[in-house]
Amino acid sequence: MSIDSSNIIKPFVEKKGGLMPALHALQHHLGFISKDNIAELAIAFNCSQAEVIDVITFYDDFRLVPIGKNIIKICQAEACQSQNCKQLLSDLTSYFSLEMGETSDDLNVTLKEVFCLGNCAVGPSVMINDTVIGEATTEKIISHLKNDATQKL
C-alpha cells in the first residue's frame, strides 16, 4: 500500500480520545479499516485489539471491508417519510439491484439508509459521498453520478 498508515495515525496518538479521529483519517485515506490497521491502532493507543474493534463496530460510518466508490445514503427519517422516501428507496434498490447496505460487485456504489441529513425542508434527501441532493429522484441521482465532477461542494 502506497500510503503509510502509521503516518496517518501518528498525529492522533497524543490527542485525548484520539482513536475516533484516527479511524476517520485512516478510512478517508484507505477506504476501510483493515486487520493490520486494527493491530497497529491497538499498539498506538495502548489498548487491546478488541477495544479498537469495539469502537469500529459501534459506529455506522466505520467499516472493516472495502465499500463502493460512491456511497449513496438515502434519508429515511420522518420529514423525508412525508415526502415518499420509502418509494425512493425502493426505486433505488431496484435500479441498482442492491439491498440496503450492499455494495455493487464493481465496487462503484454502496446503498445505505440514513436518519436525517438536516435537509428536511427540501426532501426527500440523498447524500452521495459529501454532496446532499434535495428533492431527490432516481433520475437526479443517476445524473449526479454521471456528472459528479461538475458538482463539487
Added chain:
Amino acid sequence: MNEVIKIFIPNETSANSVGANLLYQVISELINDENVEIIRNGSWGAFWLEPFIEIEKDGIRKGASYRNINLSHLNTIEEFFLDFEKRNPFDINEIDFIRKQNRIVFSRIGHEDPLNIEHYINTKGYQPLLTALELGPQKIINQIKASGLNGRGGAAFPTGIKMQTVFDQNSSVKYLACNADEGDGGTFSDRLIMESDPFALIEGMTIAAYAVGASKGYIYLRSEYPLAKDFLIRAIDIALDNNYLGNNIQNSDFNFDIELRIGAGSYVCGEETAMMESIEGRRGLVRSKPPLPAINGLFKQPTLINNVVTLATIPALLLSDQSDFSQIGSNKSIGTMPFQLSGNVKHGGLIETRFDISLNEIIEDFGSGTKSGEPIHAIQIGGPLGIYLSSSMLDTTLTIESLQELKGSVGHGGIIVFDNSVDMAEQAKFAMEFCVKESCGKCTPCRIGSVRGVEIIERLQKNKTSKDDATLLHDLCETLESTSLCAMGGMTPNPIHSIIEFFPNELIEK
C-alpha cells in the same frame, strides 16, 4: 467609475442541494467585468425559495428563486441580469415568512459571506465577548440566569444554572463541549448557525468558556454535516488569526481553543453522556447520572455541555438590548425559539419566533399549508422522541408548558407536517424501529424493549382490536419510560402514546 454590482448566491447545504453550487459555477464563468462581484452568502432559511439569488445594485438588494432553473444557455452576464429582472425580484425582508419572525439569534444569516469577520464585527459581533471580559465570570452567569434562557437542544434545562454548577467546581481543568450532533429528524437550526453564522457559535463558546473557567472546548459535529465542518474549520482559523481564540484573547489573560470532533453516524451520541464517551474515543454508550457532567464530565473533569443554538444565543444576551430576548414569553418559555418547519408543507424553513405561537400560525401563516394540497393529518413536534398531534389540535401553542401538558416537548424545535396519506400505525412502528437501530444497547429496556415493541405493533397492524397486544404495548412503554438509562429509551414511547390517544382507531381500536 461604476458602482460594484453584487450577486449573492448562497453556499449552504439546502440551497446547494437544489442547485446553488451549479448556478454559482455557471454565473461565475459569465463574469468578465471587475465591477461585478459574487458573494457566497448564507441562507435566509426560507428554503422553498432556494436557490435564492440576490443582486445588490445602487444600494438596493433584491432576489429571485432559481429553483429548477438551468442557466447554462446564457452567454454573457448581461443576459443573466435580464433573466433576473424577468423573474420579478423582491426584497426578502418584505415577505411575511421573514417579516413575521423575530430573528435575534439568527439575525445575521443570509446577509453576507458567513466567514466575513468584518461583517460579523460590524453587526455587533464580538462586542458581547469584550463586554464579557470586562464583566467577569459571575456577572456573566448572573446575566444568563436572569435572561431565562433554557437549553435549546431538547431538555430545556436552565442554561445559567448549568453554568453556575460548572463555575462552582474547584478544578484547575474544565471543559466546554458543544453538542452539534443534531440528529432529530426534521431539524436543521444548528446546521444553519454553523454554516451561515459560525462566528456566533464560536463567540458564544468563548464567552461560556470564560464564564465557567474552561480553556478547552470541543465541538462534536455529526458526520452528516460536511459543509458545516468546512465552515467551522475555516471560521476557527479566522478567529485564531484575529485573536478571538488562542492565548490572551483580545489582550486579556484568557486562553481558549476549540477542537472539532466528527461523529460517525450514531444518533445516541447526541445524548450528552454518550457524546462524552465518543469524544473520549470509545463506543457511544450512555453513562448513568449522577455524576452530572457539570461536576464530573469529559475526561472526568467538570464540563459545560450545550447545543449549538444555546451557545449561539449567549452573545445576544450580553448586548445592552438583551431585554429584546428576555421580554418575550413567560414561565419557562422565554425568548425566541428557532422552529424548523418541514415535511409536507409548501414553505418549509427556519422560523425564529416566540414560543406562544400556535401550530396553525406556523403551518398556515408561515408554511402556507401542505405541499400536496391534501388535508393535514398529523404533525410531529420535537423529533423522534416527541409527539404527533392531529389536525384537530392546530390551536395548540408551542410553549414548553403546553406541550408538556400533552406529554410531549418542544425538543429541538422540529415540526413535520404529514398529509392524509400518512399511516399512523407505520409511524408508531417507526418510533420503535428507530430505537432498535439507534439504541446504544447498554440498558435492557431500550435494547430489547424496542425490538419487542416493533413485534407488538406489527401484530396490531394485522389486528387492531387485540386487547392483549394493546395491554402489552402499554406495559412495555411503561417499562421503557421508567427503567431506561437515558431519554432514548425513556422517551421512545412518547410518539406511540400520542398516536394511541390522538389518533383513535388508527393503531388500536377500542
